[in-house]
Amino acid sequence: MLADLGSRSGLWTDRTQPTTVARGSENTTFAVGGFIVRRTVDVDALTREVALLEALAGETSIPVPVPLVHRSDLGVLVYRALGGEPLLGRPDLIGPAVEGPLVDVLGALRRIRPDPPLVVDDHPNDAWLAGARQDFETARSHLGPERAAAVAQFLDQPPPPAGPVLVPQHNDLGAEHILVDDRGRVSGVIDWSDAARTEPARDIGRLLRDLGPAIALAVAAGLDGQSTAEERLRMTFHARCTWLEDLAYGLADPAGRSAYLANAERVFGHVFGHA
Template sequence: MTLQPAGATVTPSERTMLTDLGGRHHLWSDEAEPTTLARGSENTTFAVDGFIARRTTDVEALAREVAMLDALADTTSVPVPLPVVHRPDLGVLVYRRLPGTPLLRRPDRLGARVDRVLIDVLRALRRIRPDPPLVVDEHPNEAWLADARVDFEATGSYLGTERAAIVGVFLEEAPPPTRSLRVAQHNDLGAEHILVDERGQVTGIIDWTDAALADPARDTGLLLRDLGSAVALAVSAGLDGPVTADERARIYFHARCKWLEDVAYALEDPAGRVAYLESSGRTFEHVFGGT
């Protein structure tokens, strides 16, 4: 999905849909001014008067997300988007905007025991049994590595000679074998989806669109990429017990693949995605420097 600048254009048809939606469900007034937050091939996200409205062409995926969020909200103390309106006929989900700013935008990312908060919400996610259930993410590690090699081709000039050489060594190594273990994952648990207040306390976890049954190293790999090994390994241990050498290797593998994906994404629009580039510059050493 493409992030939009503040005040990005809302089309006349979208404005009509949002005005009708707000009036019909008593959410906002006809005078409320919507803003486009993100626009992609399947999803468009709007902010309107303290609410977030997301419209999608994949109504089945939206139904799964709504069922999951409803179940999750009753199982964890960590704030997550709570569906206020679900309109399958429009492909629309509305929820109240959670307070806080994305952790991605904070240079100091380690607030008070963020690992405990993440363990709480991910443990709760594993306990729920939404209907319809989450899909199984079948993307094998060989495909993750192939994607990382493509991303590397798009990032060469940005990385510089020394870092490119380090990344090149990783890309020549065989990936960890794809395993059959699948557990419920946020599946996109980067710092941009962890909201915090001015003290660094977590105020919410957002953007559950990609939630699926997947390798548990997916979420912890993203946490290692953005928050470092101490947080990632603490979360892994809190969920599944002592971290084995095999699990550690899987976590680093996914962290490195997702690091390259983030850089390639940022370089598509360097001016609009400065926070992603700044983050990749800060995190390179701990992502590629240890195992």
């Protein structure tokens, strides 16, 4: 399929060797030459993503994937690989330089008119908490007694109420999807396949988890002004739930997902110490 796609598009030859970047239950991503090829079983979601990316590219100065080939019959999207490397593997480059670009791209996502074709993700917080409890059971043996107790204390508390406003969100804005150059400047934001209309705490919570509360709250302020105590509670809730989610994800393939395990270890203190 990849050789034929390259031949028809003229982007690579049949001698160009692909490399598998990621493989999941619904998506498989390949690097072929200087291009990224993603194949998915959800062709409707892919069509929405293509429309979003085409609109977003004209609204932000931050590089995002620009569709070059979209084959709905194959469930395939091709775009030129963006420069830089994921912050997930370069925590030494995390710093205030990322704040402005993240405000830029998330603000641009909200400015798109007409409204982008996004689904509504209103997954309730009690369901998030139930999922986090399952992830904790998976990961409990990996945690020492003190950390396990801190996580269990969080899981024993009721979830915060859902936010009153739904806005367009990347909806998976972890450090693995933020690319930076060797000076820590944002060179791209990738993987918009989960983009949806949902509450702002989703994106900010993941930023809190991976980049720390100072950067997360600065991005939130750049978008919506200073956060209230209730908003910070929701951000922290999502940071903790997605910390458990990423830890369980890493433990499912420790050799292939070691960066997720290293990140979970690095950020535990501010995720479960911040309120």
